[in-house]
Amino acid sequence: MISVTGARKSYGNFAALDDVTLDIPAGTLTALLGPSGSGKSTLLRSIAGLERLDAGSIVIGGQDVTQVAPQKRGIGFVFQHYAAFKHMTVRDNVGFGLSIRKRPKAEIARKVDDLLEIVGLDGFQHRYPAQLSGGQRQRMALARALAVDPEVLLLDEPFGALDAKVRADLRQWLRRLHDEVHVTTVLVTHDQEEALDVADRIAVLNKGRIEQVGDPVALYDRPANDFVMSFLGSVARLGGQLVRPHDIALHRSRERAQSLDARVGGSPGVIEAVVERVVRLGFEVRVDLRADSGERFAAQVTRAEADALDLRVGETVYARATQGPDVTETEPALAI
Amino acid sequence: MKTSTATRLGLRTVALGYLVVLLAVPIVLILWRTLGEGVGAFLESVRTPAAISALNLSLLIVAIVVPLNVVFGVATALALVRGRFRGRGLVQAVVDLPFAVSPIVVGVSLILLWGAGGWLGGVEKLGFKVIFGLPGMVIATLFVTLPFVVREVEPVLHEIGTDQEQAAATLGASSAQTFWRITLPAIRWGLTYGVVLTVARALGEFGAVIMVSSGFPGVSQTLTLLVHSRYIDDHNTYGAYAAATLLMGLAVVTLLLMTLLDRKRST
Numbered sequence: 339m340i341s342v343t344g345a346r347k348s349y350g351n352f353a354a355l356d357d358v359t360l361d362i363p364a365g366t367l368t369a370l371l372g373p374s375g376s377g378k379s380t381l382l383r384s385i386a387g388l389e390r391l392d393a394g395s396i397v398i399g400g401q402d403v404t405q406v407a408p409q410k411r412g413i414g415f416v417f418q419h420y421a422a423f424k425h426m427t428v429r430d431n432v433g434f435g436l437s438i439r440k441r442p443k444a445e446i447a448r449k450v451d452d453l454l455e456i457v458g459l460d461g462f463q464h465r466y467p468a469q470l471s472g473g474q475r476q477r478m479a480l481a482r483a484l485a486v487d488p489e490v491l492l493l494d495e496p497f498g499a500l501d502a503k504v505r506a507d508l509r510q511w512l513r514r515l516h517d518e519v520h521v522t523t524v525l526v527t528h529d530q531e532e533a534l535d536v537a538d539r540i541a542v543l544n545k546g547r548i549e550q551v552g553d554p555v556a557l558y559d560r561p562a563n564d565f566v567m568s569f570l571g572s573v574a575r576l577g578g579q580l581v582r583p584h585d586i587a588l589h590r591s592r593e594r595a596q597s598l599d600a601r602v603g604g605s606p607g608v609i610e611a612v613v614e615r616v617v618r619l620g621f622e623v624r625v626d627l628r629a630d631s632g633e634r635f636a637a638q639v640t641r642a643e644a645d646a647l648d649l650r651v652g653e654t655v656y657a658r659a660t661q662g663p664d665v666t667e668t669e670p671a672l673a674i
Numbered sequence: 675m676k677t678s679t680a681t682r683l684g685l686r687t688v689a690l691g692y693l694v695v696l697l698a699v700p701i702v703l704i705l706w707r708t709l710g711e712g713v714g715a716f717l718e719s720v721r722t723p724a725a726i727s728a729l730n731l732s733l734l735i736v737a738i739v740v741p742l743n744v745v746f747g748v749a750t751a752l753a754l755v756r757g758r759f760r761g762r763g764l765v766q767a768v769v770d771l772p773f774a775v776s777p778i779v780v781g782v783s784l785i786l787l788w789g790a791g792g793w794l795g796g797v798e799k800l801g802f803k804v805i806f807g808l809p810g811m812v813i814a815t816l817f818v819t820l821p822f823v824v825r826e827v828e829p830v831l832h833e834i835g836t837d838q839e840q841a842a843a844t845l846g847a848s849s850a851q852t853f854w855r856i857t858l859p860a861i862r863w864g865l866t867y868g869v870v871l872t873v874a875r876a877l878g879e880f881g882a883v884i885m886v887s888s889g890f891p892g893v894s895q896t897l898t899l900l901v902h903s904r905y906i907d908d909h910n911t912y913g914a915y916a917a918a919t920l921l922m923g924l925a926v927v928t929l930l931l932m933t934l935l936d937r938k939r940s941t
């Protein structure tokens with residue numbers, strides 16, 4: 339369990355953390371999600387003790403560590419750019435924390451081998467970081483952080499420097515690793531997909547403040563405000579309201595659209611729009627539209643719906659929201 | 675732009691000729707003059723008591739100057755790169771001072787400071803002879819070699835950043851452990867290069883040292899002073915050539931060591 343209470347941190351007169359209070363339950367994988375510059379790293383580094391708070395307190399596992407040095411906080415930290423010890427072999431990198439703790443050589447070797455096996459780097463013991471790929475280096479860094487049995491594992495955009503494929507693989511791998519070792523983990527990311535994919539809980543940061551904390555489903559379905567809504571997943575602006583593109587139904591007939599829409603209170607109503615483009619993205623189809631007000635938005639429909647509608651560029655359709663902050667519809671919307 | 679073959683060859687010849695005339699010819703000439711008399715003559719000339727004493731003194735000065743410059747150079751570089759203090763700009767400028775100031779000026783100002791009647795001249799009455807003694811030569815050499823370690827280590831420190839040190843801290847390493855196990859190994863090539871430059875310069879320094887040395891043969895002459903006194907005072911040109919060759923030999927050994935280390939670094 340990590341508790342951050344009333345954390346403040348300023349650089350000059352710029353507030354990087356502005357009264358942040360956050361509880362991270364033991365054993366969870368929590369993502370700190372926010373745009374670049376929102377204070378995610380500052381918060382994470384403050385938890386680690388690499389940054390000193392101007393005000394507020396940090397409690398890890400029941401112990402107030404606000405004034406405790408990073409060496410004694412019982413943390414493992416993984417940096418975006420690996421922070422590999424370049425002059426040491428993989429084995430010495432991973433064993434560093436244990437050798438600082440003066441553990442017997444045999445014990446260190448055994449533990450390092452075990453960890454390398456877990457992170458899939460068995461057989462790489464004698465390589466140097468320069469001889470590893472980015473993904474391998476980051477897994478080595480993870481093993482190194484885990485070697486000292488940290489109470490909490492802190493990861494600052496650990497996959498940020500890797501290419502998309504490796505990134506997706508590694509985060510799946512991190513999720514499985516977390517399910518195995520259950521160490522309380524905080525993952526900083528600016529990638530909402532990554533947060534939705536791996537985290538049990540997500541804390542959304544914006545301009546040094548926490549906007550909302552919750553599990554991924556809650557945040558996605560019940561965003562507390564427009565910022566959270568637009569940061570988690572894509573949004574369309576329909577009749578002045580933010581709606582998810584897949585929560586837009588398209589109809590050929592205005593009457594049909596209105597009759598279905600009438601059952602929904604506070605919806606933006608039926609919007610007449612012209613099809614500008616139809617993009618097939620595998621199973622889904624994105625329809626780019628322009629409302630009669632001139633506003634552009636995109637709707638996401640299934641392939642079956644798109645086929646049934648038989649949309650052509652330049653044709654007129656009627657759009658309505660089936661879900662949204664102010665829209666609640668009990669029965670699933672049937673298009674057409 | 676495309677240069678014709680003739681132009682290219684011409685440019686190369688000029689560049690090569692420039693290097694040969696300016697650098698190679700004088701050195702080869704000295705070597706030739708020295709070894710032309712036979713290896714025996716050379717050895718005899720560098721085995722006189724005065725020559726051996728000069729060699730020892732030069733090496734002694736190097737042995738004192740290098741560790742001091744390593745310690746202060748690394749500390750200064752760390753302060754300049756990692757420190758956030760007032761007057762950093764001033765320190766930056768001061769570090770380069772030895773590059774800007776002529777060594778002879780250094781010698782004169784040292785006499786002014788440490789000599790009889792100088793601000794710190796009082797130490798002489800306490801039996802600590804700076805000017806015309808070994809301390810003076812050491813201080814003069816320290817002064818002229820001060821920038822090398824700082825300036826070689828500084829960019830390496832910049833390049834490695836603080837990530838590795840912070841990682842070490844989160845893994846439980848104290849500042850001292852982090853310095854010895856992470857920072858020092860990371861800057862070792864820059865430091866080595868700085869040391870090599872310091873050695874070469876310390877061996878070769880003349881202007882500052884001649885001002886503060888009493889210059890007695892066999893007592894307070896470094897190798898450079900020996901070359902000078904043999905040539906100017908003793909009119910022993912051959913002896914001067916031989917001492918110069920010895921000096922060059924030391925420089926070549928230093929350079930070779932550096933090249934070897936450099937090669938090791940790039941593999």
Ligand SMILES: Nc1ncnc2c1ncn2[C@@H]1O[C@H](COP(=O)(O)OP(=O)(O)O)[C@@H](O)[C@H]1O
Binds near residue numbers: 374
């Ligand atoms: N050492 C620093 N000095 C000055 N400003 C900083 C420093 N570190 C971070 N900041 C500022 O604080 C804000 C938050 O930074 P950071 O926590 O790194 O954001 P994030 O990780 O969310 O991208 C940014 O605007 C950044 O410019």
Ligand SMILES: [Mg+2]
Binds near residue numbers: 378379380495
């Ligand atoms: Mg960051």
